[in-house]
Amino acid sequence: MIAEAPLGHRPEVRIDRSDVGRRVSARRISELVDGRPVFRDVIGVLTSWDDHALTVVPRNCEPVSFAEKLLVAGKTVPLFPARRAPLPAAGPAELQRLAARCWPALEQEPLGGWTLRASAGYTRRANSAQALGDPGRPLPEALAAVRDWYAARGLPALVEVTVPGSSEDLTAELDRQGPRLAATLVRTASLAPLVRLGGGYERVRLSRTAGPAWQSLYQRAAGASPEVEQAARRVLHGGPSIWFATVPAPAGSPEGSTPAAIGRCVVDGPWAFFSAIETAPYARRTGLATTVTAVLAARAAEEGATGGCLQVEAENTAATALYDRLGFTTSHTYHYARLSQP
Template structure:
């Protein structure tokens, strides 16, 4: 099967990792989620031909974010117009966090016998994710607020060993695409196949939910994660990055 287009992946991503507040300006979308992750607190363009008044729209979008006490951030994908990039160049915006979009056709996967599937706001899932991620209470509050904005089928996956959570992730299905986020593994138990077992478990759930494609984002400098996802069958689709004002 042919995998979806860049636009299809990006629109599914908007639903699977939503902003709490969103505002459209043509095909540009502004998103705010209290600062939890750049993705949910950024501006992006979904049509490379939508570039009229790019300079004024950058100022307007930046002001919108500042009013919400957020650092202005643009998410730059293959759908960003050259004029938008030129405007950011002229204004001295810098590129950070080069990343990849990976995807694959969703085949058959088997859930680990110690995998648990919990509502994303279930205290047990939130606590496991917090512990493995090392989040403070403020960050956890931001995560819960974002998860509360989800309107698509989603699950928190917890993989346990010896009764303790050793890996977690969030799986959300939008437009037939399961988007995986917040993958974290116990740092003291790396290279034990835990992340792979957790991913297979979550993908098995997604297949039952009707997903036919799996997608995720990974930073370009995360070699271990890239190796994991390639081993699962994911393949590189396109690159994206973020741009912020001034020095990174």
């Protein structure tokens, strides 16, 4: 039977372990009925292939694993052909909560409608109070509770202020206490046009985890304490449906194993939340950021998402210009405020 033949003797199998991370179509023997094989096809991302099994993650995100000897046909296939669809309806508060789910803090506690978040100090977003809604107590008492909560964890008391979204009284009070920090634009775009941008998609590899190569380019927690590094790994791998994109360094590159580009995307219902889109210095201005975004957008569209969202600091003019070209527009802004001591 062909399934028992060595892989190299199955002419319809045109994929191998080097295709891990690409979108493939694979046919396998799923069972024998009356001594005859029953074949099943699966289309999705080939996430692993070792001596035990291949695993393909289809659009429903339920991994399909099977032994190599059961593979009878396979090939790489183009990106998912996303169809144009309206941008999902969502206001500033909903988009901020989306971002919080897709970049989840390790510790979260409600304060009325607010959410207190802590993650050993790794990123402001995961270590600040998200001030949306009513805190359930007078503003001075709410701010005192925030201050005490973060003091108990040895962290600065930061408040994420959404404009529009957070109350005007809160915004005014925090402006009196000190300067606004890290002004950030929240930008959205329809996914389908993103999928049609760029080229060189075959260079991108998708994974469910951020491996050593991916992390070698993502330096946000480099040199930090073991506690912060662990928090970074947990935050990066948190969220509903997570994908990491990597463009490996060219063969023979003096840069070694450091990827040319990386990206991260979390799919949450109709939305895809993009982050960590980075290009190595040696590979900048080659369109790889666009390519990575397109591949991540295609995977998100395959899972049913139609809108993309990202956050970029207002002073990052290079990234803002890139996202302008990709069709992202600004929904709203947010910034942080550090509570002063009473």
